[in-house]
Amino acid sequence: MKASLSMKRAETSDGERGATPTGARARRPSLIDRIGDQLPKIVVAPTFLITLVFVYGFIAWTTYLSFTRSTMRPSMVWEGLRPHERLWGNPVWHTALGNLGTYALLYIGLSTLMGMLLAILLDQRIRAEGALRTIYLYPMALSFIVTGTAWKWILNPGLGIEKLMHDFGFQDFQFQWLVDPDMAIYCLVIAGVWQSSGFVMAMFLAALRGIDGEIIKAAQIDGAGLLRIYARIIIPMMRPVFLSSFIILGHLAIKSFDLVVALTGGGPGNATALPATFMYEMTFTRNQVAVGAASAVVMLMTVCAVIVPYLYSELRPKGGAHG
Amino acid sequence: MASLSIRNVQKRYGALDILKGVDIDVGDGEFLVLVGPSGCGKSTLLNMIAGLDDISAGEIAIDGRRVNELHPKDRDIAMVFQSYALYPNMSVRQNIAFGMEMRGVPKPERERAIGQVAKLLQIEPMLDRKPSQLSGGQRQRVAMGRALVRNPKVFLFDEPLSNLDAKLRVEMRTEIKKLHQRLGATIVYVTHDQIEAMTLATRIAVMRGGELQQLGTPHEIYTRPNNVFVAGFMGSPAMNLIPALVSGGDGGPMVRFSTLDGGAGLALGADLARRVRPGQEVLLGLRPECFSDLGDEHSRGLPTFACTVELTEPTGADLLAMLTLGGVETVARLRPDAAVHPGASAVFAVDMTKAVLFDPASGVRI
Numbered sequence: 266m267k268a269s270l271s272m273k274r275a276e277t278s279d280g281e282r283g284a285t286p287t288g289a290r291a292r293r294p295s296l297i298d299r300i301g302d303q304l305p306k307i308v309v310a311p312t313f314l315i316t317l318v319f320v321y322g323f324i325a326w327t328t329y330l331s332f333t334r335s336t337m338r339p340s341m342v343w344e345g346l347r348p349h350e351r352l353w354g355n356p357v358w359h360t361a362l363g364n365l366g367t368y369a370l371l372y373i374g375l376s377t378l379m380g381m382l383l384a385i386l387l388d389q390r391i392r393a394e395g396a397l398r399t400i401y402l403y404p405m406a407l408s409f410i411v412t413g414t415a416w417k418w419i420l421n422p423g424l425g426i427e428k429l430m431h432d433f434g435f436q437d438f439q440f441q442w443l444v445d446p447d448m449a450i451y452c453l454v455i456a457g458v459w460q461s462s463g464f465v466m467a468m469f470l471a472a473l474r475g476i477d478g479e480i481i482k483a484a485q486i487d488g489a490g491l492l493r494i495y496a497r498i499i500i501p502m503m504r505p506v507f508l509s510s511f512i513i514l515g516h517l518a519i520k521s522f523d524l525v526v527a528l529t530g531g532g533p534g535n536a537t538a539l540p541a542t543f544m545y546e547m548t549f550t551r552n553q554v555a556v557g558a559a560s561a562v563v564m565l566m567t568v569c570a571v572i573v574p575y576l577y578s579e580l581r582p583k584g585g586a587h588g
Numbered sequence: 589m590a591s592l593s594i595r596n597v598q599k600r601y602g603a604l605d606i607l608k609g610v611d612i613d614v615g616d617g618e619f620l621v622l623v624g625p626s627g628c629g630k631s632t633l634l635n636m637i638a639g640l641d642d643i644s645a646g647e648i649a650i651d652g653r654r655v656n657e658l659h660p661k662d663r664d665i666a667m668v669f670q671s672y673a674l675y676p677n678m679s680v681r682q683n684i685a686f687g688m689e690m691r692g693v694p695k696p697e698r699e700r701a702i703g704q705v706a707k708l709l710q711i712e713p714m715l716d717r718k719p720s721q722l723s724g725g726q727r728q729r730v731a732m733g734r735a736l737v738r739n740p741k742v743f744l745f746d747e748p749l750s751n752l753d754a755k756l757r758v759e760m761r762t763e764i765k766k767l768h769q770r771l772g773a774t775i776v777y778v779t780h781d782q783i784e785a786m787t788l789a790t791r792i793a794v795m796r797g798g799e800l801q802q803l804g805t806p807h808e809i810y811t812r813p814n815n816v817f818v819a820g821f822m823g824s825p826a827m828n829l830i831p832a833l834v835s836g837g838d839g840g841p842m843v844r845f846s847t848l849d850g851g852a853g854l855a856l857g858a859d860l861a862r863r864v865r866p867g868q869e870v871l872l873g874l875r876p877e878c879f880s881d882l883g884d885e886h887s888r889g890l891p892t893f894a895c896t897v898e899l900t901e902p903t904g905a906d907l908l909a910m911l912t913l914g915g916v917e918t919v920a921r922l923r924p925d926a927a928v929h930p931g932a933s934a935v936f937a938v939d940m941t942k943a944v945l946f947d948p949a950s951g952v953r954i
């Protein structure tokens with residue numbers, strides 16, 4: 266709109282003054298103006314298009330596939346709810362969901378707890394804080410594949426902790442969680458918590474540093490000890506951080522895939538299968554694209570169930586009520 | 589209620605001397621106001637009284653008992669902070685109750701105390717709201733309530749009104765004054781506001797760079813400032829400090845200073861005359877209200893001088909006339925209908941009984 270207006274202005278000045286140097290000068294800004302006005306759109310357009318096609322387009326495509334007769338390759342033949350019925354009739358899917366429940370609960374809970382404790386310790390202004398913070402944050406910079414592989418070695422009875430203890434002379438020491446179907450899921454939890462708690466710590470630390478020191482002074486004068494200051498005042502003030510870390514860790518847990526692949530490969534048996542690995546297996550190795558798509562849709566809906574209320578509460582215009 | 593004594597208290601952060609030995613005695617029921625430029629150590633001193641900062645050297649005693657080693661909660665003090673420092677996750681009621689809860693006061697008693705304080709401060713309708721749902725003035729009252737409910741020995745206030753708008757500040761100032769009169773509490777109060785200091789204090793302590801410059805009643809501080817710094821710091825517009833020379837005259841020593849029209853001389857009062865000798869250079873300290881025009885009945889019998897008026901600023905209540913005396917800009921506060929005009933010469937009477945003299949080299953009052 267603005268561009269066309271400035272064009273018009275340029276034209277009239279041209280018409281009035283003919284090809285005078287002033288007229289020529291007047292035209293140049295109009296062209297630049299035009300590009301300038303469109304520039305944001307031009308810059309954003311490819312990203313927007315790519316997102317539209319490759320994110321939302323493929324979400325729609327996957328959702329459609331979950332109602333078709335797709336097996337090895339996508340097929341467009343409508344089959345209604347059959348793939349979803351097959352999905353929910355599959356015991357492995359139920360195992361995967363159960364595993365996800367255990368994993369998500371422990372992963373979110375322990376990461377938050379560890380992150381918070383680390384942040385509280387760091388907030389006590391210990392020495393070498395900068396170095397420690399970096400050390401705790403490093404795991405977040407690693408890919409889950411690296412984390413998974415490293416922990417596979419650490420937890421492997423023949424290579425890692427167990428071997429180390431044997432070498433130290435503790436011959437009876439046993440640590441075989443990685444190959445124990447009942448315990449393997451906790452190996453995932455250990456590796457996941459190791460990777461994420463540094464990040465959670467950074468969030469808590471930022472929030473702790475943002476607390477008005479006078480509030481803590483006031484609590485001291487009110488007679489609260491350090492523990493009670495944390496329990497009654499500081500930790501309740503961290504509510505937004507708890508929420509953010511729950512959202513971030515929650516969606517990381519639901520889409521956990523690489524960690525499982527690198528650490529346990531879903532085994533032993535299906536002991537560490539998660540919905541994401543189930544989906545991958547169905548789609549790409551078992552030739553059941555429709556069922557895989559159906560499981561993907563369920564995961565999407567779960568992520569939405571976690572994130573939409575969060576976005577809603579964050580983006581809603583802030584009223585007085587809060588905290 | 590209690591007395592508070594601060595004896596040679598020092599504070600160092602590493603090699604940095606923040607407080608260089610402060611001595612203040614605050615009597616029972618006194619309202620001491622600490623003033624001073626930003627960074628002079630007022631909050632630090634307050635924190636040390638509260639026990640939130642440790643004391644590098646010296647002693648603080650409440651009711652004659654040394655409290656240096658005592659935890660804040662055992663000193664029986666209450667503090668109101670500049671940011672109010674309300675607990676954001678608790679309701680107003682819980683905020684006020686928290687201190688009592690920590691001290692194990694039984695619930696019915698807590699409720700009764702909250703009721704009383706809420707009534708006193710008129711915050712009853714807000715007891716169940718969160719601090720974020722209150723206005724600045726309401727928060728300020730809650731912060732006061734939190735302090736009052738405990739009935740401590742000493743109240744500490746760190747610029748409690750500085751976040752309020754001008755009108756509310758005046759209202760709250762009156763409230764605090766009434767409260768002090770009603771409770772007879774011992775209060776130490778930090779402020780940047782001249783008027784707060786003058787109206788609230790029973791005594792004012794002026795600090796600068798970690799040192800006490802003067803401790804005295806508001807009247808003493810205003811009329812007999814110890815040095816040039818206190819003279820310039822308290823009062824608005826500030827006291828005029830006019831470079832002048834003492835000379836002998838027929839009727840006793842005079843102070844002479846240059847004006848735009850040449851020079852002028854004013855006879856010193858007998859009291860000041862005794863302390864100076866002819867030929868001595870001094871700074872003549874005159875509050876703006878020491879000046880009056882000849883139409884003013886207060887001018888009768890006072891020494892006068894003539895001078896060109898450079899500028900006038902009517903403030904409504906009075907008329908400020910700008911003069912250049914002794915080479916420095918000088919403000920005279922006159923009646924609103926004083927007959928002075930910018931650019932024209934006028935005759936001013938000066939109440940020399942209120943004048944003070946300072947030594948120009950050391951800045952100390954003569």
Ligand SMILES: Nc1ncnc2c1ncn2[C@@H]1O[C@H](COP(=O)(O)OP(=O)(O)OP(=O)(O)O)[C@@H](O)[C@H]1O
Nearest residue numbers: 601604606624625626627628629630631632633780
């Ligand atoms: N933790 C600290 N380490 C080093 N110096 C500090 C520390 N805390 C305060 N200071 C210094 O102590 C001095 C006094 O600070 P203080 O807060 O008491 O000033 P103030 O008189 O209350 O100033 P204001 O009127 O601005 O509140 C300042 O110069 C400040 O830089």
Ligand SMILES: [Mg+2]
Nearest residue numbers: 630631632746
């Ligand atoms: Mg301060």
